[in-house]
Structures are given as C-alpha cells and as structure tokens.
Amino acid sequence: MHKVRLEAGIVLGCRMKISLAEGEPNEQACADCAVRSLSICAALDRTELRELDHLGRHVHFRPRETVFAQGELTESFYNLREGVMRLYKLLPDGRRQIVGFALPGDFLGMATSARHGISADAVGPVAVCRFSRSSFARFIEDKPHLLRRVNELLVRELSQAQDHTVLLGRRLAEEKVASFLIGWRDRLARLGEATNRVPLPMGRQDVADFLGLTIETVSRTFTKLERDGLIEILPGGICLTDLERVEALAAA
Amino acid sequence: MHKVRLEAGIVLGCRMKISLAEGEPNEQACADCAVRSLSICAALDRTELRELDHLGRHVHFRPRETVFAQGELTESFYNLREGVMRLYKLLPDGRRQIVGFALPGDFLGMATSARHGISADAVGPVAVCRFSRSSFARFIEDKPHLLRRVNELLVRELSQAQDHTVLLGRRLAEEKVASFLIGWRDRLARLGEATNRVPLPMGRQDVADFLGLTIETVSRTFTKLERDGLIEILPGGICLTDLERVEALAAA
DNA sequence: CTCCAGATTTGATCCGTATCAACGACCGCG
DNA sequence: CGCGGTCGTTGATACGGATCAAATCTGGAG
Numbered sequence: 001m002h003k004v005r006l007e008a009g010i011v012l013g014c015r016m017k018i019s020l021a022e023g024e025p026n027e028q029a030c031a032d033c034a035v036r037s038l039s040i041c042a043a044l045d046r047t048e049l050r051e052l053d054h055l056g057r058h059v060h061f062r063p064r065e066t067v068f069a070q071g072e073l074t075e076s077f078y079n080l081r082e083g084v085m086r087l088y089k090l091l092p093d094g095r096r097q098i099v100g101f102a103l104p105g106d107f108l109g110m111a112t113s114a115r116h117g118i119s120a121d122a123v124g125p126v127a128v129c130r131f132s133r134s135s136f137a138r139f140i141e142d143k144p145h146l147l148r149r150v151n152e153l154l155v156r157e158l159s160q161a162q163d164h165t166v167l168l169g170r171r172l173a174e175e176k177v178a179s180f181l182i183g184w185r186d187r188l189a190r191l192g193e194a195t196n197r198v199p200l201p202m203g204r205q206d207v208a209d210f211l212g213l214t215i216e217t218v219s220r221t222f223t224k225l226e227r228d229g230l231i232e233i234l235p236g237g238i239c240l241t242d243l244e245r246v247e248a249l250a251a252a
Numbered sequence: 253m254h255k256v257r258l259e260a261g262i263v264l265g266c267r268m269k270i271s272l273a274e275g276e277p278n279e280q281a282c283a284d285c286a287v288r289s290l291s292i293c294a295a296l297d298r299t300e301l302r303e304l305d306h307l308g309r310h311v312h313f314r315p316r317e318t319v320f321a322q323g324e325l326t327e328s329f330y331n332l333r334e335g336v337m338r339l340y341k342l343l344p345d346g347r348r349q350i351v352g353f354a355l356p357g358d359f360l361g362m363a364t365s366a367r368h369g370i371s372a373d374a375v376g377p378v379a380v381c382r383f384s385r386s387s388f389a390r391f392i393e394d395k396p397h398l399l400r401r402v403n404e405l406l407v408r409e410l411s412q413a414q415d416h417t418v419l420l421g422r423r424l425a426e427e428k429v430a431s432f433l434i435g436w437r438d439r440l441a442r443l444g445e446a447t448n449r450v451p452l453p454m455g456r457q458d459v460a461d462f463l464g465l466t467i468e469t470v471s472r473t474f475t476k477l478e479r480d481g482l483i484e485i486l487p488g489g490i491c492l493t494d495l496e497r498v499e500a501l502a503a504a
Numbered sequence: 505c506t507c508c509a510g511a512t513t514t515g516a517t518c519c520g521t522a523t524c525a526a527c528g529a530c531c532g533c534g
Numbered sequence: 535c536g537c538g539g540t541c542g543t544t545g546a547t548a549c550g551g552a553t554c555a556a557a558t559c560t561g562g563a564g
Contacts, residue, residue: 089418092503097418112407118414147399154406155364161413162370166341166349168420169464173521204542212421214522219543235530251344425551456512469551471513487560 006199006237026058033129035081038105038191043149055139056129061122068109070119076130077109083126084201087118088209098210100160101202103187107153109133123202168212171252176211177221178249181231181238199237258451258489278310285381287333290357290443295401307391308381313374320361322371328382329361335378336453339370340461350462352412353454355439359405361385375454420464423504428463429473430501433483433490451489 030041030049044052056079061067067078070089085102099118102108108128111117131139140146167179185198193199200207208215222238225231230246232239240246282293282301296304308331313319319330322341337354351370354360360380363369383391392398419431437450445451452459460467474490477483482498484491492498 089414091418091422095422097421099414099417110407112404112411117411141400142396144394144396144399147396147403148393150403151399151406152364154403154410155362158406158410158413159364159369161410161417162341162351165351165413165416165420166343168417169349169461170343170347203540209421215542216523216544217521220521223543466552467512468514468553472551475513 005235006197026053026056028058029053030056033081035079035105039079040107040146040149040153041079043145048143048146051139055135056131059128059130061126061128063122063124065126066119066121067126067128068116068120070116072116074109074111074114074116075133077107077133077136078120079129079131080104080106080108081127081129084123085120085126086123086202086206087120089118096209097212098206100157100164101184101206101210103191105191107150110150110154123206173211173213173217173221174224175249175252176213177207177218177225178230178246178252180207180211181240182247182250185240196240196243197234197237198240201236257487258449278305278308280310281305282308285333287331287357291331292359292398292401292405293331295397300395300398303391307387308383311380311382313378313380315374315376317378318371318373319378319380320368320372322368324368326361326363326366326368327385329359329385329388330372331381331383332356332358332360333379333381336375337372337378338375338454338458339372341370348461349464350458352409352416353436353458353462355443357443359402362402362406375458425463425465425469425473426476427501427504428465429459429470429477430482430498430504432459432463433492434499434502437492448492448495449486449489450492453488 030036030044030052031046033039033041036042036049041049041052058081061083067085068074068076080102082104085106085108086098087100087102087108088096088098090096101123102120108120109116140150163183167176171179181198184200188194188198202210204218205215207213208218211218213221222231222233225246226233230240230242230249232241282288282296282304283298285291285293288294288301293301293304310333313335319337320326320328332354334356337358337360338350339352339354339360340348340350342348353375354372360372361368392402415435419428423431433450436452440446440450454462456467456470459465460470463470465473474483474485477498478485482492482494482501484493
C-alpha cells in the first residue's frame with residue numbers, strides 16, 4: 001500500500017519560512033493575526049489591538065530551539081502564532097516530563113514567581129509574538145475584559161493539567177496512548193484540521209515523556225493498536241482507522 | 253516509646269464544631285476572616301469586603317461529605333475557611349486520581365464549562381464560604397485588582413499541577429512519598445504550622461490515590477522510610493526525623 | 505472493658521512496563 | 535550511490551509496584 005507522509009498544515013508550522021532577525025518590524029498587524037480568535041487577543045477591541053501591535057515583537061524559532069528555560073528570569077511572555085512547542089520539566093538526573101504541547105493561540109510564560117517553572121522549546125519551526133513581561137503587565141493591568149479572558153484560558157489549562165494528572169496516575173499504557181491521540185486530534189480539530197488523519201509532529205520520545213512511558217513502550221503500543229486495527233501508522237502521524245474503539249480506550 | 257497522636261491545629265479543622273443549618277446568618281464578617289490574607293479576599297478593600305459579606309454564606313460539611321461533584325452544574329464557588337478537602341477525578345471503572353488537597357484559603361469550583369470537572373469532598377470537618385456563581389461573577393466582573401488576584405492563584409495552582417505531573421510521570425514510589433511529605437509540610441508551614449511533625453488528616457488510600465500508587469505500596473514505603481531512619485510514623489501523621497534526607501529524595 | 509468495623513501493615517506472587525540490546529528505516533550529505 | 539547518524543521498532547530479560555490474601559492495629563459503640 002502506498003503511504004503518503006502526513007503533511008502538517010499551516011498551524012503546525014511546516015510551511016513557514018524562517019527568519020531570525022530580531023526586532024524586525026512586524027510584517028503583520030494583530031488585527032490580521034490568524035490566531036487572534038483563539039488567543040487572549042480575542043478579548044480586545046480595535047484600539048487595544050493597535051496598542052498591542054506596538055508591544056509585541058514577532059520572533060521565529062527553528063526546530064529544537066529553546067524559547068525559554070526552567071529557572072530563567074521571566075522577562076517575556078509569548079503568544080504562539082504558528083508551530084508546536086513542548087513544555088517540560090527536567091529532574092536533576094535528567095528525567096524529563098513533558099507537561100504539555102502548545103499550539104497556535106496558546107499563551108505561554110506566565111509565572112507567579114520571578115522565574116520560569118518550565119522549559120519550552122520548538123518542536124518544528126515556530127513563530128511567536130513576544131511581549132516584555134512588564135509592559136504586558138501594564139497593558140493588562142486595568143482591562144477587566146482581558147483579565148477575564150486570561151482567567152478563562154488559565155482555568156482551561158488547569159483543567160487540562162488535571163486530566164493529564166489522571167492519565168499519568170491511573171491509566172495503562174494503551175489507554176494513555178489512545179487518550180493522547182484523541183486529545184491531540186481534538187485540539188487540532190479546534191484549529192481546523194479535522195480528519196481521521198492525525199499528524200504527529202513530535203517524535204516518539206516526546207510522546208513517551210508526555211505519557212510517563214519509555215519510547216519502547218510507546219512504540220510497542222502504537223504497533224499493537226495498529227495490529228488490532230484501531231489505527232494505522234503513517235510517516236509523520238497516524239490514522240484513526242477505528243475511531244470508536246480508540247475513543248473507548250481513551251475514555252476507559 | 254510513648255507516641256502522642258498528632259493533633260491537627262485549627263487550620264485542619266479538628267477543633268471545629270459542626271453545624272449544618274443552611275442560610276444561617278454568618279457569625280463572622282469577612283473583615284475578621286482567619287483566612288482572608290491567604291485567599292482571594294486579600295485583594296479587597298473595606299467596602300468590598302462588606303459587600304462580599306452579603307454574597308457568601310457560611311456552610312459546614314462533615315467528614316466525607318461531598319461539597320461538589322464532577323459533572324454537576326457549577327452553581328457555586330467555594331472559599332475554604334477551615335479543614336481539608338480532597339479534589340479528585342473518577343474513571344468510569346472506579347479508579348480514582350486525587351488531583352490535590354485543598355487547605356484553608358483555597359478557592360474552589362472555578363470551571364470554564366458549565367459543569368464541575370472534578371469532585372471535592374471533606375476529609376475532616378470543613379467550613380466554607382459559598383458564593384453563587386452568577387453573583388460572584390458579577391461581583392468580580394469589573395474589579396481588576398480582584399481579577400489579578402484570581403489570576404495569581406490560578407497560576408500558582410497550575411504550577412502545582414505541573415509539579416504533580418512530574419511526580420506522577422517520572423518518580424519512583426519512594427520519591428513520590430518523600431515529595432508528598434515535603435510538599436504537604438511546606439503548605440502547612442505557610443498556614444503557620446511549622447514543625448517536623450506533619451499531621452496527615454487524610455488516610456493512606458487518599459495518599460495512594462494522590463501519588464498514583466496503591467495503598468499497600470504507600471504503607472510499605474512509609475515503613476521503609478521509617479526503618480531507614482528518615483521519618484517516624486505517628487498516629488495521625490509522621491515526624492520528619494531526618495529532614496535533609498527526605499528533602500534529598502523529594503528533589504531527586 | 506469488650507467487641508466490632510474499618511484502616512493499616514505485612515507477606516507471597518504476578519504483571520506491566522522498564523531496561524538492555526539489536527536491528528531496520530529514513531535522510532541529509534559527501 | 536553509499537555512508538553515518540538519528541529515529542523507530544522489535545526481542546529478551548529484569549524489576550517496581552500491583553494484586554491477592556491475611557494478620558494486626560485502632561477507634562468508637564455499648
């Protein structure tokens with residue numbers, strides 16, 4: 001059978017040209033931003049958007065580049081415009097736990113403390129809007145609608161984190177993988193990529209570190225799901241051949 | 253050797269008299285609330301506190317009573333005043349994952365969706381301030397300082413959830429238990445109960461469901477830590493005999 | 505004080521996943 | 535077109551924690 005590599009669409013950043021110039025004038029205004037409706041900016045009116053244009057700087061990152069790291073001073077916040085990022089924590093001995101994957105529209109870097117609690121790096125090519133922490137704080141300070149929007153996104157993130165917690169603490173490998181596939185698909189669907197074909201821009205090791213498994217177990221579990229006819233493994237992703245059964249496993 | 257039961261202090265709610273009357277006039281004003289400085293109310297001025305007095309209702313719960321449950325309509329928010337609560341999720345087959353324990357000052361029940369994503373019940377006797385969701389939403393709506401305070405607490409909670417994620421995904425049983433003890437002690441310390449004696453008002457099964465372990469493994473691990481001289485198991489809690497080594501395990 | 509029910513501990517064994525070790529597929533590069 | 539490197543898969547074995555079973559402890563009721 002002929003298998004075509006799963007091409008990630010524009011949201012996953014695979015068609016993006018890379019530019020590393022810092023401080024370049026933004027080629028695109030917030031008003032025209034593709035992810036505006038998904039991000040915190042959705043709460044802003046025309047005037048505020050124009051103000052925001054001056055606060056944010058477009059920055060690009062190449063695959064595997066670090067955007068910010070655990071322990072660093074929190075000097076910026078980031079609005080992900082294009083691409084996928086991994087958010088993770090490292091233990092002193094090198095064990096890694098990925099706490100989440102960020103998609104376009106996600107707002108990153110908020111921290112209570114002065115330092116970042118997690119690290120974030122680019123899975124593929126990534127484009128972000130960078131805001132200085134202090135000027136963003138000033139901008140948001142007295143805008144209740146924007147504060148409420150941030151609230152809403154934080155609550156959603158917290159809820160996701162709690163789901164992840166259940167997955168890590170109480171599910172078997174097969175359920176973890178199924179749950180991951182369904183969750184990932186649903187997030188992509190909200191960005192407009194809704195098919196049974198699910199691109200997986202991250203590698204197996206990333207999936208393993210997200211699910212609290214080893215790369216071998218993830219690989220074996222994919223293989224088993226394919227053998228059992230639930231999915232088909234394609235280069236660059238998977239196809240949900242039997243969505244019903246995958247969802248059953250994920251809910252379980 | 254004579255072992256005295258670890259008495260949980262006032263914050264853990266063991267000295268609280270229980271009353272179940274609903275709608276009783278609040279015997280205490282927000283201005284005099286013991287947990288005000290810890291909770292979202294810290295952001296309010298005198299006038300606002302007086303307004304809040306009329307919005308919240310003091311309610312008590314007996315040990316094991318449910319405050320709200322996963323899937324229920326979100327009609328109220330809760331400010332925990334006294335006692336300890338477990339926050340958890342259930343899988344269809346009954347597996348349980350405790351996502352956190354709530355302590356006085358914690359604000360509970362916020363949800364993006366119309367329904368609660370988690371269940372919450374009282375570990376011991378519990379006292380809360382209950383707010384109607386809609387009236388609280390109206391109260392907070394245009395108060396940027398309060399919204400910022402809520403954001404701050406949400407970010408802190410998110411960060412805790414991420415730490416929990418690492419614990420569940422990448423730590424061994426011994427590290428999990430040590431980590432739990434240190435984390436619990438630190439939270440109690442912030443409430444003013446700072447000694448090496450750590451009261452554990454929740455049972456072993458709760459600890460197990462928090463750490464993604466079974467009750468047997470938790471019990472065995474406690475025993476092992478005691479044998480190795482790191483802790484002493486007391487009725488109602490533990491004593492951190494060798495704080496250094498417990499912290500080393502927890503950091504690991 | 506005695507009894508009972510639930511909580512905790514301890515022991516024996518099993519199982520799911522980790523670990524260790526090859527092997528194979530793909531890709532950019534010389 | 536072959537080479538080396540990275541990534542993914544597969545197999546054999548080891549081990550941490552789960553499961554099953556039973557003993558012991560604890561606290562409350564009478």
